[in-house]
Amino acid sequence: MIAAAAAGNAADLRELIQRGATLDARDASGATALLIATHENRIDAARALIEAGADVNAKDKIEDSPYLYAGARGHLEILKLTLENGADLKSTNRYGGTALIPASERGHVETVKTLIEAGIDVDHVNRLGWTALIEAVILGTGGEKHTEIVRLLIDAGANVNLADREGVSPLTHARQRGYGKIETLLVAAGAR
Structure with a gap:
């Protein structure tokens, strides 16, 4: 087999x-x-x-x-x-993350859409203290795919102010990395 x-x-x-x-x-x-x-x-x-x-x-x-x-x-x-x-959908990997978190980090836009449509928790926090939104920002490239994933997560109701364990918000991470398009999306969604 x-x-x-x-x-x-x-x-x-x-x-x-x-x-x-x-x-x-x-x-x-x-x-x-x-x-x-x-x-x-x-x-x-x-x-x-x-x-x-x-x-x-x-x-x-x-x-x-x-x-x-x-x-x-x-x-x-x-x-x-x-x-x-x-x-x-609640199953987690060795990092305590759902399938949405690594899909977001790796820029798999269609996978993220599919998981959101299936009803996955967009605000699940893994053992590192990161959500799919945070991983899309801090482990992403800031390019077109990750920007689209951030937009999808925001549209799905992700909490744009849910910070990491150190209290750093997705907006702060985006600004620190110079990801202007992601910053614009976050600000428009009420990020602080």
């Missing part, structure tokens, strides 16, 4: 499942075949496993699940499949 998932061989996976292979068997890292398929963005393999009932929330030893990994890496088609098949 693991090898077929890594290779993206959906036909082999379906045959193995039909023969009674363990759907959520794990490798040494604790990853299921579905998580392995997600790592490689093997959409057809992931679909075959999900259609057979693979657990989209099954975590490996470092707290990644197919749902969380697809969100963090911007594997949009697999993310949508996990959302359609029981993804836990």
Whole structure:
């Protein structure tokens, strides 16, 4: 199962499942075949496993699940499949963050839209004390993708004044980095 998932061989996976292979068997890292398929963005393999009932929330030893990994890496088609098949929007990664936080940090605009539309908490705070908005600013580039993500988060009702653990607001972070377009969006939304 693991090898077929890594290779993206959906036909082999379906045959193995039909023969009674363990759907959520794990490798040494604790990853299921579905998580392995997600790592490689093997959409057809992931679909075959999900259609057979693979657990989209099954975590490996470092707290990644197919749902969380697809969100963090911007594997949009697999993310949508996990959302359609029981993804836990409150599930968190090893940093205590939801899928929205790394998606925002990494500039995955369509992934952020999809997660917001699914109803994810836009103000979730991870163990570092950061929200998706803060990560989009402090770990982003200030470019077009991150600016659009900030706009999406604001439009979704993100608290623009929710500061990090040191009390530094998203607006202050944007100003310190010279991200003028993001600063403008934040100010227009009432940021201080």
